[in-house]
Amino acid sequence: xxxxxxxxxxxxxxxxxxxxxxxxxxxxxxxxxxxxxxxxxxxxxxxxxxxxxxxxxxxxxxxxxxxxxxxxxxxxxxxxxxxxxxxxxxxxxxxxxxxxxxxxxxxxxxxxxxxxxxxxxxxxxxxxxxxxxxxxxxxxxxxxxxxxxxxxxxxxxxxxxxxxxxxxxxxxxxxxxxxxxxxxxxxxxxxxxxxxxxxxxxxxxxxxxxxxxxxxxxxxxxxxxxxxxxxxxxxxxxxxxxxxxxxxxxxxxxxxxxxxxxxxxxxxxxxxxxxxxxxxxxxxxxxxxxxxxxxxxxxxxxxxxxxxxxxxxxxxxxxxxxxx
Ligand SMILES: NC(=O)c1ccc[n+]([C@@H]2O[C@H](COP(=O)([O-])OP(=O)(O)OC[C@H]3O[C@@H](n4cnc5c(N)ncnc54)[C@H](OP(=O)(O)O)[C@@H]3O)[C@@H](O)[C@H]2O)c1
Numbered sequence: 001x002x003x004x005x006x007x008x009x010x011x012x013x014x015x016x017x018x019x020x021x022x023x024x025x026x027x028x029x030x031x032x033x034x035x036x037x038x039x040x041x042x043x044x045x046x047x048x049x050x051x052x053x054x055x056x057x058x059x060x061x062x063x064x065x066x067x068x069x070x071x072x073x074x075x076x077x078x079x080x081x082x083x084x085x086x087x088x089x090x091x092x093x094x095x096x097x098x099x100x101x102x103x104x105x106x107x108x109x110x111x112x113x114x115x116x117x118x119x120x121x122x123x124x125x126x127x128x129x130x131x132x133x134x135x136x137x138x139x140x141x142x143x144x145x146x147x148x149x150x151x152x153x154x155x156x157x158x159x160x161x162x163x164x165x166x167x168x169x170x171x172x173x174x175x176x177x178x179x180x181x182x183x184x185x186x187x188x189x190x191x192x193x194x195x196x197x198x199x200x201x202x203x204x205x206x207x208x209x210x211x212x213x214x215x216x217x218x219x220x221x222x223x224x225x226x227x228x229x230x231x232x233x234x235x236x237x238x239x240x241x242x243x244x245x246x247x248x249x250x251x252x253x254x255x256x257x258x259x260x261x262x263x264x265x266x267x268x269x270x271x272x273x274x275x276x277x278x279x280x281x282x283x284x285x286x287x288x289x290x291x292x293x294x295x296x297x298x299x300x301x302x303x304x305x306x307x308x309x310x311x312x313x314x315x316x317x318x319x320x321x322x323x324x
Contacts, residue, residue, distance in 0.1 A: 003049025004302035008281045009208030011158040011181050013080055013126070017275055017300035019052035020045045020293075021212065021286035022068055026059025031231040033288045035067065042071040044290045046079060048297035054184070054210060054284040056084035056131055057116050065119035073121055081120060082127035082182070082210065084162055085112040093164035093323075094132035100141025104130055109146035113155055126157045127182055133161040135173040144179060158182060160210070165323050168194040172201045182208035187280070188216050189255065189273050190318040199279040211274050211283040217322075219248040220270035222256075222263040239322045255316050259309060268299055273313050276304035 005014040024030040025038035042053070053072075055064045065083060072079050087094060087103040094103060116125055128150065130143075137143070150156040160182030163171045168187075174180050183202060187194045191213075202209050215221050217239055226246045230236045240248065256263055267285075274283045287293050305313070 001298065001301055003051075003297060003300040005051075006281045007208075008052075008127075008158075008210075009182055009202065010206040011127070011208055013158070013208075015052040015080060015208075015282045016050045017282055017302070018045075018050055018271070018296050019054055019082075019210070019282045019284040020050050021284040022053050022055040022064045023059050024286045024288045025067055026055070026064030028058070028060045028063075029235040030286070030288070031234040037290070038067055038288060039071055041287055041290050041293050042068065043075075044293045045287065045297065046071070046075050046077065048293065049300065050293075050297065051078060052080045052082065052282055052284070054082045054212070056086070056129075057112055057119070058084065058086040058131060062115070062119040065116055069120035069122060080126040081122070082129060082160065082184075083116045083120070083125055084129040084131040085109055085116075086131045092132055093167070094134040096134060096136060098134070100137035100143055103132070104137070104141065104143040104146075106142040106146035106149075109143055110150065113150055117155060124154055124157055127160050128156040128158070129160040129162050129182070129184060131162050133163055133171055133174065135170050138173045138177055147179075158208075160184060160208070162212070163198075166191060166193070166319075166321050168196075168198040172197060175201045175205050175207050178205060180207060182210055182281075184210040184212050184284075186213045187211045187274055187277075188214045188220060189270055189313050189316050190216055190219070190251070190320075192314065192317040193319070195277065199277065203279050208281040209279055211280055214274045214283045215267055215270055215285055216248070217286075220252065220266055222252060222266040224248050224252070244322060251316065251318055255313070258312055258316070267295065269305070269309075269313075271296060271299045272303070272305045273310065275299070276310050
């Protein structure tokens with residue numbers, strides 16, 4: 001099977017429908033990856049047509065970037081890397097009334113980009129993203145000068161932002177200024193709000209859409225049951241705390257019975273739901289194993305869900321914020 005590609009908005013890049021989410025392989029937040037398997041997983045993904053990886057300077061303080069750079073160097077095909085600059089104040093998500101000078105001052109934007117270039121062993125970062133965003137920063141601070149300079153120098157190809165968790169509209173003002181090329185956003189069967197205002201705005205301004213957390217940090221994989229345990233130090237101990245595993249389990253059971261699918265098909269259905277929206281450019285499931293890479297790459301075949309299935313899934317939207 002050939003991996004289907006879509007245009008990443010005004011960047012014009014042709015990116016694979018399935019991209020590689022590289023947070024987990026950085027070994028921060030997520031516990032349990034082994035570098036050998038991560039390298040194998042990346043190679044397998046590239047073999048199967050993945051040509052976009054999403055990483056960040058903050059993922060293992062450069063560890064994820066270094067692994068990605070190391071594998072990319074050994075490959076002959078073009079592989080695009082999207083990375084991210086952490087906010088200088090190290091606060092996720094961006095809070096309101098915190099000035100741009102505290103999060104993305106120009107000197108800091110440039111220093112982080114230089115560090116990521118080193119980690120990746122690259123001359124250009126295809127897509128440089130801010131790891132958080134607040135629309136209050138439009139026309140404030142000197143971050144835009146830094147981005148323009150980096151683009152002129154060829155150190156950055158495209159500029160994107162990663163939108164705060166569950167705040168899809170908190171980027172629309174920026175999109176309307178025309179300076180942003182891509183946005184990264186949480187969009188999945190539970191979190192459907194980006195369809196309302198964000199996606200139309202991106203379509204109007206040709207902004208590429210990178211979808212993150214399409215599998216709800218594992219909630220939409222069928223692997224979370226009330227008895228699931230995570231390793232000590234894994235951020236999901238907090239994300240799925242108290243009775244949240246039970247809640248997720250019940251929601252997933254309802255989806256499975258409504259669509260008359262097996263539990264094993266839920267991850268595929270979740271990824272296909274996202275790709276069924278024409279505004280979406282690519283989805284970046286987090287992958288640490290060859291097995292998940294192989295399963296997910298099969299989905300980049302250009303086949304969306306039927307209209308009927310999408311309509312049914314619309315009724316399973318579930319607004320909540322488990323990061324809090
Ligand atoms: N603020 C931000 O900018 C931000 C925040 C979060 C994520 N991201 C980006 O988005 C990417 C995706 O998010 P995420 O990794 O946090 O969450 P995700 O993609 O929603 O879920 C990842 C989980 O799904 C599992 N999985 C993947 N494919 C599967 C399959 N076919 N069957 C069963 N399970 C499967 C993984 O398994 P294993 O546990 O076996 O690996 C992992 O537990 C990240 O890697 C990162 O690049 C960005």
